[in-house]
Amino acid sequence: MLKAVDLTKRYEDNHLALDALNLEIGKGEIFCLLGANGAGKTTTINLFLNFIEPTSGKAFINDIDVSKEPLKAKKYISYVCENVMLYGNFTARQNLDFFARLGGKNNLTKEDYYMYMRDVGLQEEAFEKKVKTFSKGMRQKIGLTIAIIKDTPAILLDEPTTGLDPKAASELTRILLRLKQEGKAIFMCTHDIFRAKAIADKVGIMKDGRLVMMRTRKEFLEDDLERIYLDYMQEPVV
């Protein structure tokens, strides 16, 4: 569903943000990309979303070259960013309505939105409240609801658990596992090694723009993922 082939990004200042990334995420699979700040995780997401053009290589969504047909590719993808801000003066429902329509879902009723919000564990009294009064966890749930409503086969998440309390992070994990069972391909960039360990089918570690390690669930459960991660973080890239 999601594929990167020698995906490379070098910025105008000659900084190599991503160096020949190769990865593939199939349906019903969660891929967690770990790495320090500036490792190239968000660059990868930006390339999949066509926010930036690759210097070389290709990113595919459902076998569609993102660079060539970005709008067609975006039909198959949803995105949850690190800090979902939304429109503060709109209520949760109004925000959902706007992004749902933007995602091509035009026939949803108020009750449908309420159902989706209940589903992600948002409290009823928040449904018609202005989003500017929401906590980060609540906004993150709305962000996830937008992705769920869009109902795409692939979901990109950029550090979705950063700043969330354990309960909210746990709820997010539960929802992601459910989405995985529904057959969604999930690509999550995160610092949260414990969360990755809990849900990932594949884990990759990035350092200085390079994917320095990739393990399947079976492999990383056999090894000590925390130790491997820390080792890679300390080891200089050759």
Added chain:
Amino acid sequence: MAWLIAKKDFLLNLISTRFIIAFLLCLFLIPFTVIVNVNDYQNRLRVYQVEKAKAEKEFKQTRVYSGVRPEIVKPPQALSIFCKGISNNVGNRVTIYLGKIPLFAQGKTAERDNPLLNSFFSIDFINVIAIIMSLLALVFSYDIFSKEKENGTLKLIFSNRISRSSFLSGKIAGIYLTLIPILLFNFILSCLIIIFSQDVSLTANDWLHVALLFFASFIYMSFFIFLSTFISSKVKCSITSIIINLFLWIWFLFLFPNISTYLVKTFSKVGLYENMKYAMDQLDNEFSDKCVNFNNSFDIDRDHFNLNGGYDGYFETTGDSREVIDFEIKIKTFKEPLRIDYADKKWVYQKKYLDDLMKQKKLAKSFAWFSPSDLFENISSSLCQTNTQEYNDFMSNVRDYRKTFVQYFVDNKMFELPEYITPQDINTFPPKKKLEKMWNSIKCIEDCPPSWFSNYYPYLDLSDIPVFKFHQTSLIQELSQSIIKLSFLVIISIIFFYLTVLSFRKYDLR
């Protein structure tokens, strides 16, 4: 997609603090400005009615042709409620004299400065629209992209199947959806105030002009929307954008008009009004000397029983001797054509002064191309018929009328007629010796025959004297004056839009 973005932005703007402030600002400023200007118009209309009645009355109350002084009173433009232009700088009354070609109308003409240069701070409806709508256009557009970016919604939006052009169109449409109702509200509110005001009646043609003013305001507002959108597409954060936008706003609306006026006065010097006046006085003295020399060439005793007159050529006498009357006719036959000649000589100096003022105005107009607010002012004053062109056309009509009036006197040899100086029948003037005897027999003024007094005679029938006719500028003429300026604003706006499209193609969405 674009409509969805536009609708979202419209709804967000509608519940934003800036919209409420904008609405309250308009709700306070527009009625205040329009009421003040309606009141000003009503006052000017009342003054006009009084002056016109007075002028008509005085014109008819003349017993000799040398006292015929047509006075032209220009009615105030109802549309000056919207845009005063230079109407408050210039006068509205012109008295026609044989010995003087009118330079400016009397009344409020500030003769020591260029009255044709518009003063921006004479606040009227168009000034308020120029200030408020440009400010609102900037306030609603400065963060058109940066706010979405700062809120993190830009990435969320572009993770969907929306093209940059659709997003851009939607954002701009959202601004229009927000600002058009405000602009419309301002116009409707001012029109309602005018409709319910006493003494103010706009014709169908005037309403058409108001519609054109709305259109001009729309284009003016669009210029600032596209300017601000372009700046927003070039800078990364809202603060930078608002600072640049506010600087340009202050520059275009306040600094540039004043700087351009200063530059105009520096680069295009106008001779002193006093110098022109002095040159004219010299010619007047020359004319007087020639008249005195002519008088002195005759040896005649010019004793008058009843004489009224002035330096402007008015001369009315009754109860004189036949010799004196014949002599006065001779003098007038010599003096009046000379007076007309000297008016033409004085006009050379007046024309030079006027040309200098017009040169200044022309330069100011050239500078106006660099300021959208100045252009908007020019367009509005042209549509409201309160601009320099309209005033010049009026004064030109007045001068043409004076020419016709003078020609009527020349063609009909009026200066040689006794009626030019006396209402008394020429044959009733006794010879000098007989008159002297009559005078000697009179003990007191009551003994004088009533025919020796002016008020014994009826007023002249002046139905044959040419009448001044107003030539209003046609809508096509006004449009032709404005259309180039409006097109220029439209072209600049399109250029800014195009640059925004190019710039937004490369806009960093991250």
